[in-house]
Amino acid sequence: MCICRSDPSGRLSFEGKLVIHATGVDFSSGQSFAINMDQLELYEDLGKGNYGTVKRVLHKPTKVLMAMKEIRLELEQSKLNAILMELDILHRAVAPEIVEFYGAFFIESCVYFCMEFMDAGSMDKLQAGGVPEEVLARILASMCRGLKFLKDELQIMHRDVKPTNVLVNRKGQIKLCDFGVSGQLEKSLARTNIGCQSYMAPERIKGESVGSLGAYTVSSDIWSVGLTAIEMGIGQYPYPPETYSNVFAQLTAIVHGPPPELPEERFSANARDWVDRCLEKIPERRATYAELLEHPWMIEDQSRDVDMPAWVAFAITQRDVKNTQGGDQSLQRPQAEDPPVDVA
Known part of the structure; x- marks a missing residue:
């Protein structure tokens, strides 16, 4: 079982695995993904996934559209384990058939994942x-x-x-x-x-x-x-x-x-x-x-x-016609x- 700690500095530490903070996520492998809310322009909600809502966002420095999942934390071990599992998979699962992972960050009581935006x-x-x-x-x-x-x-x-x-x-x-x-x-x-x-x-x-x-x-x-x-x-x-x-x-x-x-x-x-x-x-x-x-x-x-x-x-x-009707x-x-x- 993973041990997770949250501290007043705005860091969420999964012991021996990774640390999520306001400016990105650092994996124990040494790989880092730096991204933060100030870099993002927020658009419409795309829907709900496991444990959170998903929103379309623009990463202003790169002009790349992304899908951002917001997970409001209830610091229960099962939920933290699910967050860790998804982050771990996203950063390791590099394949043409898996959504691309851009980064994650932690602000107060929420963790945000930024992933490839699939526009259809x-x-x-x-x-x-x-x-x-x-x-x-x-x-x-x-x-x-x-x-x-x-x-x-x-x-x-x-x-x-x-x-x-x-x-x-x-x-x-x-x-x-x-x-x-x-x-x-x-x-x-x-x-x-x-x-x-x-x-x-x-x-x-x-x-x-x-x-x-x-x-x-x-x-x-x-x-x-x-x-x-x-x-x-x-x-x-x-x-x-x-x-x-x-x-x-x-x-x-x-x-x-x-x-x-x-x-x-x-x-x-x-x-x-x-x-x-x-x-x-x-x-x-x-x-x-x-x-x-x-x-x-x-x-x-x-x-x-x-x-x-x-x-x-x-x-x-066809989808848009059906929605209009x-x-x-x-x-x-x-x-x-x-x-x-x-x-x-």
């Missing part, structure tokens, strides 16, 4: 009507490469894979974000069930329902990839509408019902097989990231010319983030 937003707002198969394959390939990088290089599971945490920019790049609930791999197991229940694998839900620690493997994230794939492909959460606002019905459907599938009339046999391999109910039978990336559907994607910027521009237009995409996806219930 998150996939939960860009999937109205469903994503075309070729675009879907390109998005999922990026996701799997990013998740495989976290597992292989940093020994980390994301543990909160869902469309909200898949970001897009107008260049058509796809990047993962929000690692505040990520877990270090411990002999390939993590022993806490954190994350969004709507995308939890059956074994995670069953573990919670009997009050166990819910040990699970990396394959639990792969289940979440499969559900995310279907939601993006059809434009709505894959389980029936009656489960959206009823957590008991939702979790029961995940544990006891058949896994959802991509519709045969809209998607190829290879696409459907790829998703089916993610949504095996028995964890040991699920594909690995390496197997998913070597699947014929992903091989096809490598040989295709997909105009991702054009699709992003179209998706943004008062459409509510939240009606197409689960509302509840309730505590676990017994579905055994």
